[in-house]
Amino acid sequence: LLFTKDVTVCDDIEKINDITNQMFDAIILSGSSLNLSQPNKIEYINKSVNILLRYSDTPILGICFGMQLILASYGSNIKRLETPQNKECMINVDKNSILFGGLPVKSNVTLSHQDYASCAPDDFNVYSRYNGCIQVAESLKFKRFGVQFHPEKKVENEPVCVLSNFFIFLKEIKTIPYNISLIKYYTLVFDVKNTKRVKNNEFEKNFIMLLWNNHRHIWNIPSLLVC
Numbered sequence: 235l236l237f238t239k240d241v242t243v244c245d246d247i248e249k250i251n252d253i254t255n256q257m258f259d260a261i262i263l264s265g266s267s268l269n270l271s272q273p274n275k276i277e278y279i280n281k282s283v284n285i286l287l288r289y290s291d292t293p294i295l296g297i298c299f300g301m302q303l304i305l306a307s308y309g310s311n312i313k314r315l316e317t318p319q320n321k322e323c324m325i326n327v328d329k330n331s332i333l334f335g336g337l338p339v340k341s342n343v344t345l346s347h348q349d350y351a352s353c354a355p356d357d358f359n360v361y362s363r364y365n366g367c368i369q370v371a372e373s374l375k376f377k378r379f380g381v382q383f384h385p386e387k388k389v390e391n392e393p394v395c396v397l398s399n400f401f402i403f404l405k406e407i408k409t410i411p412y413n414i415s416l417i418k419y420y421t422l423v424f425d426v427k428n429t430k431r432v433k434n435n436e437f438e439k440n441f442i443m444l445l446w447n448n449h450r451h452i453w454n455i456p457s458l459l460v461c
Contacts, residue, residue, distance in 0.1 A: 244285075260293045260404050261285055263300030265346070265384060293377040293407070295333075295400050298347050301380025305371060308355035308378070315367075318348040322389050325369050329428050331361035332372055332403050333379055333396045335453060336424040342392040343369070343383035350382065374416045406452045414445075423449040431461050 242258070263285065286294070286307050296304040302312050322344050329338040350367035354360045357376060362369040369382045385396040410419050422434055426446045432439050443460065450457070 258289065258292055260295065260400070261289055263294060263296040263303060265298035265300060291377065293400075293404060294379070295397075296378070296380040297386070298382060298384060299349075301368075301371065301382055302349055302351055304378050304380050305351045305354060305358070305368070308358065308373075308376070310351050310353060310355050312349050312351055315348050315350060319345040319365075319367075321345055323364060325362045325364050325383070327362045327370055330359070330420070330424050331370055332374070332420065333370060333381065333399050334361070334394060335399055336420070336427050339394060341394045342389035343381075343385075344387040344389060345383050346387075347382060374420060377416075402453060406449065409448055409452065411445075419445060422446075426458075426460055427455070430458055 242256070286304065294304065296302070306312050322342060324340055324342050327334045327339050327341055330336055334341065345364075347367075351371070352366055352368065354368060354371045358371050358373040358378070360368050360371050364382075367382055368380075370380070372379045379400065381396055388395065407416065410416065422437070422442050423446050425434065426432060426442065427449075432442050434442060446460065449455070
């Protein structure tokens with residue numbers, strides 16, 4: 235699925251230096267054969283580290299190694315499994331994950347890793363684990379998202395597409411009123427989505443419903459009877 239015609243691929247530090255002054259809607263840190271749990275020369279990872287430092291306010295999605303690098307950059311420890319994980323499996327995802335549309339789901343995914351993160355840094359929420367390994371971690375504060383599995387290797391007949399949802403999120407954040415934070419916005423709309431009720435006393439009901447209808451249209455959610 236092609237999300238945009240304007241894609242820049244950077245596979246070395248020289249290309250990163252060439253695009254320093256460019257602006258991007260989003261960045262994806264891909265998987266890698268590197269392992270953060272093993273000794274690495276800085277030149278092997280400085281491309282991705284430079285991205286995290288230079289684009290501090292740009293939404294970033296990390297896949298496998300990319301997620302581990304994000305979590306390690308914010309303070310998490312990366313560990314190593316005794317044997318590599320190379321298989322398809324089903325993971326349970328808790329509610330309120332942006333990448334999974336805010337609802338609790340079961341999703342079939344493809345694993346291909348040996349390093350893993352067992353805990354997340356402050357200001358990150360963990361929405362899924364499998365055999366002690368974090369599978370989904372997100373921070374709205376830092377606009378950082380990560381999955382341990384490989385969404386580019388979508389399991390046959392699996393309806394959830396993390397990459398699609400990430401790009402829907404990028405579209406949605408451009409529509410959020412300037413006077414409400416990302417965290418508050420998604421707290422409100424996910425509360426409506428999960429409970430079918432408006433029970434927040436901080437904002438008027440009409441305002442919350444305005445936010446909800448904005449979210450519903452962007453994510454193509456059928457209308458709900460909300461109390």
